[in-house]
Amino acid sequence: MILHIKFMVSLCCKKIVQAVFDEHNIAYKSIELGEVDLKNPITTEQREQLKIALLKSGHELMADKRAILIERIKTALIFLVRDAEQHPKMKHSDYLVQQLDYDYTYLANLFSEVTGVTVEHFIIAHRIERVKELLLYDELNLTQIAESLNYSSVGHLSSQFKKVTGLTPTYYKKLKHKKRIILEDVGIV
Structure with a gap:
């Protein structure tokens, strides 16, 4: 499952996003600029928590x-x-x-x-x-x-x-x- 993240345009952003996923114990295969490839699907509750955490870090979880x-x-x-x-x-x-x-x-x-x-x-x-x-x-x-x-x-x-x-x-x-x-x-x- 791939999640797309807005405003992830540098290696610094990549590290920040990685920290958010680590903090929420969400396993990922890889993190590249603009996307995170998850090991497993996430729940609606986890998605909402990620959305909030990413917004606080200046990033945005995208769905459109x-x-x-x-x-x-x-x-x-x-x-x-x-x-x-x-x-x-x-x-x-x-x-x-x-x-x-x-x-x-x-x-x-x-x-x-x-x-x-x-x-x-x-x-x-x-x-x-x-x-x-x-x-x-x-x-x-x-x-x-x-x-x-x-x-x-x-x-x-x-x-x-x-x-x-x-x-x-x-x-x-x-x-x-x-x-x-x-x-x-x-x-x-």
């Missing part, structure tokens, strides 16, 4: 099929951006079809309808947040960052960064108070 699919799309796209080097020339449409086994047009239309943002804008927002993160680490230069995120050029990265943030990557890097967006809020208006 459309909401679950939207979260699966978001999780897949976040992985695509985070692991861009592993998918150097893969189009995001092909990646989503491969990961979710749905027609891309259906996924893109559903995503836009529910979130109010296109898949492309969601990806751009996450790529820019990843660029900010890598700039903060100060371990890679702009050329290396562009290559690691599969930008066609440093110029493309820079123009997209400026369009989204209003700043050049170089100027952003010099700022003392760098603002980053909470991962759950990236790409959603």
